[in-house]
Amino acid sequence: MLYDAADEPATLTPAELHEAYEAELRAAIEGLDADAVASETGVSAETIRALAAGESPSLTLSEAAAILAVDGPDADAIVQEVRDHLLMGMTTGVLDVDTIASNVDLDLSGQEVQQAIEGRTRMTLAELAAIHNYVAGRNAH
Template sequence: MLYDAADDPARLTPVELREAYEAQLRAVVSAHGVEPVADDADVDADLLEALVEGAVPQLRVEDAASILALDEERPDAEAILLELRDHLLMAMTTGVVDVDTIASNVDLDLSGQEVQQALEGRTAMTLAQLAAIQQYLAERNDR
């Protein structure tokens, strides 16, 4: 479900965590094929080819959820997104962290308001942004 791609995200760098997300996605694309995933998930086939061949940090979380939803053992894309957001918000609550704190502690060049909009799904969030936010929250909560 993206947030569970790594057993201990606090011990990873954001790049390593993003790579774990991509490995989940790559497994789905490999199992179903690029063209069927492109059609069923409504994700650009060239982007999926790039994913199969390597890193795609600018892949949107919404696209990742659509890809993961093609795995029969996972819920639909909307449920994946809602669960991801819930997981991130719970991590913020546990760590007593607000969006301004996240913005000032991750290397994303986002304001607190932009972090909030991304977490709420009001603006697109990339896998690289998700990895930086999740890793920061996990590390903070691991203290």
Template sequence: MLYDDIEDPDSTSPAELRADYVAELAGIVETRGVDAVADETGVDRETIGALADANGDVADEITLEEAAAVAALAEDAPDADAIVAEVRDTLLMGMTTAVLDVDTIAVESDAEMDGKQVHQKVEGRAPMTLAEYATLHHFIASRQR
């Protein structure tokens, strides 16, 4: 799930995480239906349709909050706000454990963001796409040794 720790970052990549996240969300959409998910989450029907097709490119467009809204529809899942909070907590705690600052993440990761952008996205002051989350999550997890 979106908020789970990455147990072995060496065995995966940010691209694989993006694909896994999209596949999980696609499964939820398949179970509930595109129209129902769009209605229940308020996420654009086109975006939900791209998720249903498991189109990996949708990860570059869907925000973390939208992905969390879809993920919250899974059986026994926490609500969307709790998922977003858990994701942000995971990133911040990971940064603390790995002794990483936003400038290091910006320079050493493939995030294509500067330190200020990383900071804003991790704290929720700027939107973060699912693809950006996968990149940051993977990089931070890879440095927690």
């Protein structure tokens, strides 16, 4: 799953963690037809082709989960596991959303971070990487 794409996410930059997510997505679609993956996931074939070619198309957590679900568990289960993992990390690290918002390089308020983690607004993989990296870093100390 995305939350374990890197063994030690706290040792990576958010950009490197984002790359690890994309590598996991590429592995899930390796050798598959882009049109078939697009049909199954609802993600455009152009985006699937770009990802397979090593590019970094903008993807949401939900789209990434749909791609992973091609070769694994249900997309909703993947999204829920990622959210649960973040929330557990926040609990362990005694973190609140305002602290996260003020310490990540995102243009999000604490309320927007909370909404993204809870799934009330879309979260991009880049946002997930920044939040995941910060939470993991706090828990590594």
